[in-house]
Every structure is written in C-alpha cells, then in structure tokens.
Amino acid sequence: MKAKAILLSLLFVLAAVIKTQAQQTAKADSALIKNDSVPLKYRGLKRRDPVVATLLSVLVAGGGQFYNRQTAKGLTIVGLEVTGFVGTLYVAASNIFNNNPNSSIELGVFLPMWLGTEVYALIDAPVTANRLNTQYHLKRANEKGLTSFHLSPTLIDQGGSYTFTKPAFGLKLTLR
Secondary structure, three states, rough: OOOHHHHHHHHHHHHHHHHHHHHHHHHHHHHHHHOOOOHHHHHHHHHHHHHHHHHHHHHHOOOHHHHOOEEEEEEHHHHHHHHHHHHHHHHHHHHHHHOOHHHHHHHHHHHHHHHHHHHHHHHHHHHHHHHHHHHOOOOOOOOOOOOOEEEEEEOOOOOOOOOHHHHHHOOOEEEO
C-alpha cells in the first residue's frame, strides 16, 4: 500500500515538473517570436504560401516579393524587368527598322537583364516565403498550433479477459 502511495506521489511530482517545463518552453518560444529581433513589417504576418508567391511572380515580376512584404526588392525587380524588356524591344525595333550594326551588343545587355530578372524573381519568391515561415514561425490564419498539454496520473485498465486483472498506474497525456 505504501509503495502505491509513493508511486502515485512520484507521478504527481513528475506531472508537475513536466508541466512547468512545458510552460517555460512556451514562454521562451513566445518571447523568441515577439522580441525586437523580428522586423516590424513581419510582426502579425500570416503564413506565406510559396505557390502563391511563385504564381504572382509569373504574372508580374516582383509580385511574389510584394506578397512577401519585400517592397524594395519588388520595386527593384520591377524596374530591372521594365528596363530590360523596353531595352530589348527598342534594340529589336532599331535593328529591324534602322539596320543598326551595334544592336547585337545592346541586345546582349538588355535581353539577359530582362530574362535574368524574371528567373531570379521566380526563384526568390518561394524561397523567401519558406524562409519567412520557418524563421518567424508563421502560421496559417486558421492554425492555432499546440497551445497546451496536460499530463495527469491515472489508473489504466489493462483490458484483460480475466476478472481479477489489477489496474495499473500510468500517465494520461491530453494535447490541446
């Protein structure tokens, strides 16, 4: 009888220690997320979907960067994209209408600028979305995550077919 009482009290102490450690871990995680190391523009931000970021970059170069709240990078990509595209059109038109012998050199500048910027935007948008999700622990709008768990001592029915089966002591874990 004393052994059962000692075992039961040890289970209560173990449950209290585990619960205290879980609360301290939760406080440390929330302090990690809410401290001043998170840039102001990313506070309160919901999870970024890499597929949406890629599709926006396909539709408009820099669209994925704007979706990821990287305005300066998005404006730079839009500027390079427009410059490269307009420059490529100008060089192609001057080659067709004016027979410009230097057009191949100019085309060698504007065409890679245009296509390189597009490829960079397509690669950068989903990579940045994934990085933001992991670095700042972003969650979906309807995702709550694990808010708490409860560990309590309990009697476990071993479920044997014998009528004289003794219940065993154990721990019940409840996740919320």
